Structures are given as C-alpha cells and as structure tokens.
Amino acid sequence: MIDAYRHQVWRWQRVMGHPVLRRLPNPPTELPSKIAAWKRIATTVREHALNPPHKRQWLCIHRFEGAWNDPDPPYYGGLQMNLGFQRTYGGGLLSRKGTADHWTPLEQMWAAERAHRSGRGFYPWPNTARYCGLI
Numbered sequence: 001m002i003d004a005y006r007h008q009v010w011r012w013q014r015v016m017g018h019p020v021l022r023r024l025p026n027p028p029t030e031l032p033s034k035i036a037a038w039k040r041i042a043t044t045v046r047e048h049a050l051n052p053p054h055k056r057q058w059l060c061i062h063r064f065e066g067a068w069n070d071p072d073p074p075y076y077g078g079l080q081m082n083l084g085f086q087r088t089y090g091g092g093l094l095s096r097k098g099t100a101d102h103w104t105p106l107e108q109m110w111a112a113e114r115a116h117r118s119g120r121g122f123y124p125w126p127n128t129a130r131y132c133g134l135i
Helices: 002-016 031-049 055-064 083-097 105-120 126-131
Strands: none
Touching: 002 031, 002 105, 055 105, 055 126, 083 105
16 A cells, blocks of 8 residues: 555656655654555645646636647647757656657646746746736
C-alpha cells in the first residue's frame, strides 16, 4: 500500500513540476501509521494537482484555442504550445509522452502554470487572454 500511495504522490508531483517526496519528513514507526501518512499526502497532493491555481483562466484560453488533442504543428494541444514552449515548461512530459497533444488537459495546464509562474503571465496567449479579460 505504501508503494501505491507513494507512486501516486510522485505522479502528481511530476505533473505539477514539483520535486518528488522520497521519504516522509518524520516517519511513524508503525506500518499502519506509515500507510495512513502516505495516503494523507497522496490525497492532499492529488487535490492540489487537480486544481491548478489558474484553472478557470486556462479553461477560458482553451475555449478559444485548439482541442486538447490538437496535433497540428507548429502549435499543439488545447493551449496551442509550440515545441520551444513545451521543451521549456514541460520538458519531462515532452520526452516521456511526445508533444502536448498527447498530454492530459491537466498536464497542459500545469505546463502553462509553470510559464505563468516564471513571469510570462498570460502573454504567450495574447489574443485569447484578452478575450478572457486576463491582459
């Protein structure tokens, strides 16, 4: 059970671009307590991953861009990311899964969230961000 919860935590942390938690900070000594601790962390991390900070804004931008699985170059996926953008903000996903049209909508939103946090804001989507009232 510990391995299952730990792998869930790692999966969601990778999606969000966070470092993976290899060990519990203050591990309990008894097995049921360790399982409960990993389960609690998995639930918390999953809840955070399912709700990116700007989810509503990314969904608005997506409405004016392509389908989540749009494979037409030079822009891919529901947020129309070019290869340079994907390499910079979703490099791990690009190497594991290919272009953004193969990523889940959440993975695409988290790549966009990393760009947003880097200081780019919503400016990589100038027209659609204006339509959504974001710039």
